[in-house]
Amino acid sequence: MTTDETGAKRRSKFFWFEGVTEAEVLRSLNDTRPSRLRQQGTRRLLVGVTAAVLLAMALLGFVTQPKLQSYFEMALLATVLMLYLALRKSVRQISDAPDELLDERQVAARDAAHTVAYRILAIVAVGAILLHAVFPHSTEAGEALFGARTHLLLAVIMGAAALPAMVLAWTLPSEQPEA
Numbered sequence: 799m800t801t802d803e804t805g806a807k808r809r810s811k812f813f814w815f816e817g818v819t820e821a822e823v824l825r826s827l828n829d830t831r832p833s834r835l836r837q838q839g840t841r842r843l844l845v846g847v848t849a850a851v852l853l854a855m856a857l858l859g860f861v862t863q864p865k866l867q868s869y870f871e872m873a874l875l876a877t878v879l880m881l882y883l884a885l886r887k888s889v890r891q892i893s894d895a896p897d898e899l900l901d902e903r904q905v906a907a908r909d910a911a912h913t914v915a916y917r918i919l920a921i922v923a924v925g926a927i928l929l930h931a932v933f934p935h936s937t938e939a940g941e942a943l944f945g946a947r948t949h950l951l952l953a954v955i956m957g958a959a960a961l962p963a964m965v966l967a968w969t970l971p972s973e974q975p976e977a
Contacts, residue, residue: 816894823899826890834922835888844888848881848960856953878956883965885963889970893963907966915961920955923969 811820834840857872861867886894892908900908 813896816896818891818894818896820899823891823895826887827892827895827899829890833888836890836973838970838972841885841970843887844881844885845964845968846973848878848885848964851878851881852953852957852960855956856950858949867949871952875952875956878960882956882960882963885960885967889963889966893966907970908962911965911969915958918965919958919962922957926950926954944957956961 812818813820835844851874855871855878858867858870858874861870890956892900892904893911895908897905
């Protein structure tokens with residue numbers, strides 16, 4: 799086996815826990831082409847749109863027609879997946895990359911983003927518990943809010959997956975094009 803074959807085989811390593819391949823992370827980190835996705839304004843717009851789509855997904859329980867609800871669910875799920883992939887691309891996949899592929903500054907930024915993301919998730923969990931206490935299942939609002947738990951759970955799971963990338967996208971400064 800030549801060194802080129804060994805290098806190609808090594809780059810195709812898949813990191814199961816992170817859900818990325820070494821090749822895609824290195825390609826993203828080494829990409830020097832200018833991109834609007836790497837501008838802070840665009841990143842923040844992506845974060846806002848992703849948050850709005852996740853909120854819409856969580857509130858699908860208020861749509862009473864099952865067929866319409868399923869159409870909205872599929873459209874919102876596809877939209878949030880595309881937004882998540884765009885967010886990952888905008889932060890050069892730092893939010894999901896393993897330590898061995900990042901330098902110390904990137905590891906520190908990623909870890910800080912994960913800390914903020916989990917604090918946000920804790921606040922959301924406490925908020926959900928308070929909503930459950932204020933609107934028990936026996937009320938009409940409580941039934942609408944918690945009756946269709948699938949939508950709420952799906953929004954929370956997608957939000958938890960996207961939140962580190964969202965935090966990084968919000969906090970990272972714009973990248974300056976190289977001369």
